[in-house]
Amino acid sequence: MLARFGWVTRSALATALLALGGCGGTGNEKEEVASAEPSTASPSSGALDAAVAKVSDKDSADKPAHLVTPDRAVDPKKLVDVVEQEVKGGENASPSPESILWLPSDQSKIKDEPLTVKVPKGLSPLILNVNVPAANPLTKGKFELGKQLYFDPRVSLDGTISCATCHNPEKGWTDQLSVSVGIDGHTGGRSAPTVVNTAYGKTMFWDGRSPSLEGQAQGPIQNPIEMGKQSYEDIVLRLRAIPGYKDQFEKVFGTDVTLDGMAKAIATFERVAALSGNSKYDKYNSDGDLTALSESEKRGMVLFGLRLRGDDEFKTNVALKKAECTSCHTGSNFTNEQFHNIGVGWNAEKNDFADYGRFVISPIGSKNNSELGAFKTPTVREIEKSGPYMHDGSLKTLEEVVEHYNKGGNPNPSLDKDIKKLNLTDSEKADVVAFMKALTGEQVKVELPTLPPGTDGKIPDPHAALTPPPVKAAANVFHPAVQR
Template identity: 35%
Template structure:
């Protein structure tokens, strides 16, 4: 009997000595499950739940995967400065492959060393996007391609000039003839080739992707950041799905209405008062490699941006002369104070690092004479 009591006593001691799971172990156990078993994110009642995930294969028109030769042709045109009036500015001038297809400038420098008004977004992952540009004014990649060509502070050329120059280059004529059966190259053909190359540009697998695929573990900071991103910080109200974007438009309080840097955003396209100051939700994939941030490129420190979101973002107040101004901007109701701690911000930043893959270098193509 004494032996039985002693054995039970030893068992109880060993059980009491067994370490309780750490916070990291509990979170790891939770997030190593399939995503449909993850905790529900903190979402506004108006927001549908779209879980984070790995990007699917790129989408091409009619589901037709293009040949490598057609992608290469688009790549040549993407790097060809002869498409600009000065023959000095190419698509790649503002979208550098080794900078995740941005230029890491506040705003890009174009024709006559003029600066634009908005930060150059990455051209990675355009295949999944419904509309292009910060204000969504282009509904296809082909349409987007033609915008910078005609912009007087970017490539500053005319579409007729682009067509004439491409048709004058024997190497391009040969490629279009072989690949698209085109003897006379049109601007739509040129846009299609460049768009085909851009559709092929997909972010490399990030550490977070490898975690989802069961190939790597997130560390404690990254995992806490993931949980905060989905819950307390309310990030998934706008940054959701595999693209980390709802592909919608929101006013985050950075319209600078009536001041320097004023930009009315989506309103310039729709002329609807409710679109004042709304900009498209950028994808957060590779976000830590594409600084500076926001539509105006005025923010270069992620800690500062997360602090602003923690405080609910700016909410401009009407001045006396703006009392009856029907266009006065209103910051989105999705943005509320979350009171993130310094540790929270550090953890979310660590998670954002985990969804940011390093740039992949590509060889600059040889251009036809």
């Protein structure tokens, strides 16, 4: 039987200190940081060393645990303080000037008006102070500005990568790649999560290190493997040189271009545009159209964990919640916004995880072994379009996803208590997949914007950045919170 994790070695604690939580994306991968103290458990210490309490079936629960340092081909000196780098503005040496990050607003210059959004059926309204921050109310000008920034490759260092490169509305707001490809064809260690319905999200990124869309927008733009090794000052000054952006920022925020305004505009666009509802399930559940779902989809719905409408006399002849999906995929957006270890990325031979997930960014004093290898529950809406699946893109199809859960995940010391063998039949597995596909909805249609011309008079083509660059070099070194 697999034992629980006992302690974490001094090396693990030291490297875990590199990410104490906060908002934004990943930081820069600087060459030198303070290396962790070597573990006393082994002369060869790897990054994020974890002391694994290996207890055999015959060992008693109160027997002292044996500390084991996993063998990891990772250089601790390559690790970075994700949060520190983002707070500093992405620089390796000094932070960006405050005037780059934020400026006081001249209200007399603002020429904008509120934006009213009618959300698709099945979703709750976008309400200020509920799922729209009080500091960033929805406005028409902000939405249009955010749309341009979202599709503008000039936000990246070499003008090749935009937000839409990895989060393409036509691909379920992802890039449909196992791991995302950034500037110069470099790859990270995680798959791009969908932006769909993130308006309702409590945290962003697979590890939840950002508390808002505004925070998330600040990360990728200064991540060296996503949009290039650049500071916020580099980005803001580049945009300030574009007259069209200077004019829009003045009308929307009453300021020059700032990081604060960029984050708010991009978040507004994502909050409004990346909405999906009015699926076959919503037509059945909300409209009462009993014919909206097929018999297979109805069986899958019950297996998933949802009851049929009271006026539906169809007999599914399957056990309610046999697939255990609603243990995590709950609510109108089909996610509990929590973090779970389902065994993805666990290497039984090395007795270690490829990615420590939520555990890395939890503050010291709040760390829990249950967070090892745990990642955020994604929405199931638009799931048909957002594969491959899991944080590492290791499962290519929904059929593979269902089979992963059916076998009880990959056993490991921190496996979530709700993950267990399901004993689904082949037909039941097919029915669950059919229901998940019935959650493909009516997305807001996004037309590519016309971008403001640069100082050279040229207008970038946003369509060109929708195709990720060819892979040049994979990230061979695991980074505890490398992109997404």
